[in-house]
Amino acid sequence: MPTLVSHPDEVKVISRRFGQGCSDIEKYLELEGYKAVQKAIEQGPDWIVSEMKASGLRGRGGAGFPTGMKWSFVPKQSEKPKYVLVNGDESEPGTCKDHVIFLHDPHSVIEGTMIAGLAIGAKMGFIYLRGEYRYLLKIVEKAVADAYAKGFLGKNIFGKEGVDFDIITQTGAGAYEVGEESALMESLEGKRGVPRIKPPFPAVVGLYGGPTVINNAETIASAPHILLMGGEAYAKLGSERNGGTRLFGISGHVERPGIYELPMGYNLHDAIYKVAGGVKDGKKLKAVVPGGSSCPVLRPEELNVGLDFDQMGKAGTMLGSGGIVVLDETVSIVEFALRTIRFYQHESCGWCIPCREGTDWLKKTMTRFHAGAGTKKDIDNMQYLAENMLGRTFCPLGDAAAMPMLGFYKKFRDEFEEYLEGKRVEHPLIQISPVGVPALAGAH
Amino acid sequence: MAAVTNTIFSPATATRFDKLATIYPMKRSALVPMLLYAQDDLGYVTDEAIAEIAQRLDLLELDVRGVLSYYSMLRTKPAGKYNVQVCTNISCMLRGGFELLDHCKKELGIGHKEITEDGLFSLEEVECIGACCWAPAVQINYDFHDNLTPGKMTQILTDYREGRGKDVK
Numbered sequence: 001m002p003t004l005v006s007h008p009d010e011v012k013v014i015s016r017r018f019g020q021g022c023s024d025i026e027k028y029l030e031l032e033g034y035k036a037v038q039k040a041i042e043q044g045p046d047w048i049v050s051e052m053k054a055s056g057l058r059g060r061g062g063a064g065f066p067t068g069m070k071w072s073f074v075p076k077q078s079e080k081p082k083y084v085l086v087n088g089d090e091s092e093p094g095t096c097k098d099h100v101i102f103l104h105d106p107h108s109v110i111e112g113t114m115i116a117g118l119a120i121g122a123k124m125g126f127i128y129l130r131g132e133y134r135y136l137l138k139i140v141e142k143a144v145a146d147a148y149a150k151g152f153l154g155k156n157i158f159g160k161e162g163v164d165f166d167i168i169t170q171t172g173a174g175a176y177e178v179g180e181e182s183a184l185m186e187s188l189e190g191k192r193g194v195p196r197i198k199p200p201f202p203a204v205v206g207l208y209g210g211p212t213v214i215n216n217a218e219t220i221a222s223a224p225h226i227l228l229m230g231g232e233a234y235a236k237l238g239s240e241r242n243g244g245t246r247l248f249g250i251s252g253h254v255e256r257p258g259i260y261e262l263p264m265g266y267n268l269h270d271a272i273y274k275v276a277g278g279v280k281d282g283k284k285l286k287a288v289v290p291g292g293s294s295c296p297v298l299r300p301e302e303l304n305v306g307l308d309f310d311q312m313g314k315a316g317t318m319l320g321s322g323g324i325v326v327l328d329e330t331v332s333i334v335e336f337a338l339r340t341i342r343f344y345q346h347e348s349c350g351w352c353i354p355c356r357e358g359t360d361w362l363k364k365t366m367t368r369f370h371a372g373a374g375t376k377k378d379i380d381n382m383q384y385l386a387e388n389m390l391g392r393t394f395c396p397l398g399d400a401a402a403m404p405m406l407g408f409y410k411k412f413r414d415e416f417e418e419y420l421e422g423k424r425v426e427h428p429l430i431q432i433s434p435v436g437v438p439a440l441a442g443a444h
Numbered sequence: 445m446a447a448v449t450n451t452i453f454s455p456a457t458a459t460r461f462d463k464l465a466t467i468y469p470m471k472r473s474a475l476v477p478m479l480l481y482a483q484d485d486l487g488y489v490t491d492e493a494i495a496e497i498a499q500r501l502d503l504l505e506l507d508v509r510g511v512l513s514y515y516s517m518l519r520t521k522p523a524g525k526y527n528v529q530v531c532t533n534i535s536c537m538l539r540g541g542f543e544l545l546d547h548c549k550k551e552l553g554i555g556h557k558e559i560t561e562d563g564l565f566s567l568e569e570v571e572c573i574g575a576c577c578w579a580p581a582v583q584i585n586y587d588f589h590d591n592l593t594p595g596k597m598t599q600i601l602t603d604y605r606e607g608r609g610k611d612v613k
């Protein structure tokens with residue numbers, strides 16, 4: 001069971017009900033539960049969207065798209081039914097924040113889904129969790145059933161004539177790519193998780209061909225808090241153009257790993273050294289992967305940066321899903337890079353060539369390199385390969401694979417070179433096949 | 445909807461399937477959840493299950509197989525009664541995920557995707573399972589175990605062996 005952690009620098013908005021038994025609907029109601037959605041029904045869609053815009057909330061799934069704007073793109077009139085789709089697929093390595101929301105505050109996701117539905121004129125919402133989260137699905141299922149029993153879901157919700165909303169919950173069955181929004185819709189329609197071509201965007205043609213808003217579970221769970229405190233007040237908690245707070249997962253070599261809610265723009269160095277207690281066992285820091293495994297790595301001297309979408313972008317990396325992974329001096333970057341590309345090669349859906357072949361050749365070459373049969377040319381070749389994947393794939397998974405690899409080659413080139421000179425991993429974690437056996441895979 | 449006579453699933457699963465086929469705007473949407481629940485019921489997705497699910501959702505068996513082969517949690521061969529899934533992805537790797545995997549291999553005497561002779565355990569090295577902040581983490585069937593050490597792992601395996609393990613489904 002995930003342990004809850006706490007630090008005085010936290011600003012608890014989305015996590016304020018954690019650890020208080022709020023999967024129980026009565027407890028949730030005691031703590032202002034389902035007040036925001038009732039306010040939303042009274043005030044109407046335009047008010048909801050304008051509050052969301054004022055809040056400066058940007059999508060917590062990774063890309064940071066402004067949520068209010070996304071909701072406003074949905075056409076008012078539509079022949080086909082509209083839908084809300086909550087993305088709880090959470091599979092980016094280093095990310096486990098939605099996990100604690102489903103566990104500790106499932107009703108906030110339900111309430112947020114209803115608010116999004118009211119904003120765009122949808123009468124049905126889907127909450128899709130990753131397949132591994134079966135125990136969390138049960139918690140969410142019970143919460144949904146309790147909300148139906150109270151008359152908060154179904155027909156004429158809260159006794160309001162003509163206001164209907166239904167929620168369907170389900171899980172996937174193991175696939176990172178299904179977290180990509182169009183692949184998620186395919187999966188929900190009972191198909192393989194192969195992405196769709198865009199445009200049309202989901203806001204126009206989405207699930208079952210109807211206009212659809214897709215948001216990350218944390219984005220959705222923020223909505224009720226925003227409507228309760230007011231968009232402007234929420235915006236003020238964060239930094240410029242990055243409203244509010246978000247859940248950061250700090251993992252790897254820190255003293256106090258865990259999920260912390262920090263204001264947007266909070267300093268990354270402080271997040272690691274103050275909030276998470278610094279590098280474990282007094283060791284030296286080697287590197288930080290700041291927002292899930294697809295974000296380019298930072299060196300220790302690059303940590304004086306604010307944790308928001310813009311500042312992280314300027315620093316040459318990304319805020320991503322908020323999963324900060326800390327590596328101490330003992331980690332071999334070669335080995336870490338191999339583990340990273342193994343993941344993306346495994347998860348590539350195989351639809352387009354630059355990603356399918358690119359991830360495969362990167363993995364093969366990294367495997368041979370790690371086994372001690374690398375050459376200097378390999379480093380250049382791998383960098384060239386990754387550079388040529390960027391922007392040339394059907395969906396962003398190709399970029400998600402290429403970007404971190406480029407970061408490793410550029411920022412830790414010295415380590416790759418030293419590796420060639422015989423400075424190897426003393427105790428390799430990843431099994432090394434005898435040199436030469438993985439053939440000359442990837443050699444040119 | 446044509447009634448499908450249930451011959452292979454437990455009554456609870458059959459009832460769930462009847463409902464699943466009606467709640468979505470489009471029947472086919474029930475496919476991924478159905479495959480998962482079928483697997484939970486039977487241990488793996490059998491040919492009979494594929495045929496019945498296809499019938500229930502008015503799909504070709506080929507469609508069902510195409511979807512089935514995409515998702516890494518779905519299998520068409522048996523696993524152990526307890527499927528031990530060790531995460532070695534980055535956060536777990538940094539906190540001993542690989543050591544834990546090696547430990548499980550030794551304790552169980554099997555490798556990746558293998559089953560113990562008594563059929564009690566199978567072992568899998570898996571990608572991130574969403575428990576990175578409580579690494580290293582292992583999932584046994586659907587139950588999470590985190591903050592693990594080899595010692596704790598031995599205890600957990602013993603618990604399962606002696607029938608004290610949870611079987612979350």
Ligand SMILES: Cc1cc2nc3c(=O)[nH]c(=O)nc-3n(C[C@H](O)[C@H](O)[C@H](O)COP(=O)(O)O)c2cc1C
Nearest residue numbers: 059060061087089090091179180181215216219396
């Ligand atoms: C390969 C890939 C995997 C993704 N996985 C997730 C995920 O697990 N959860 C998520 O919320 N968004 C994920 N996304 C982002 C979604 O496509 C989408 O942008 C997001 O759900 C939108 O929600 P937001 O605006 O609230 O961030 C992924 C994107 C890609 C390309």
Ligand code: SF4
Nearest residue numbers: 349350351352355395
């Ligand atoms: S980039 Fe191409 S191959 Fe890779 S996951 Fe996306 S569609 Fe599939």
Ligand code: FES
Nearest residue numbers: 531536572575576
């Ligand atoms: S890296 Fe192991 S659970 Fe995420």
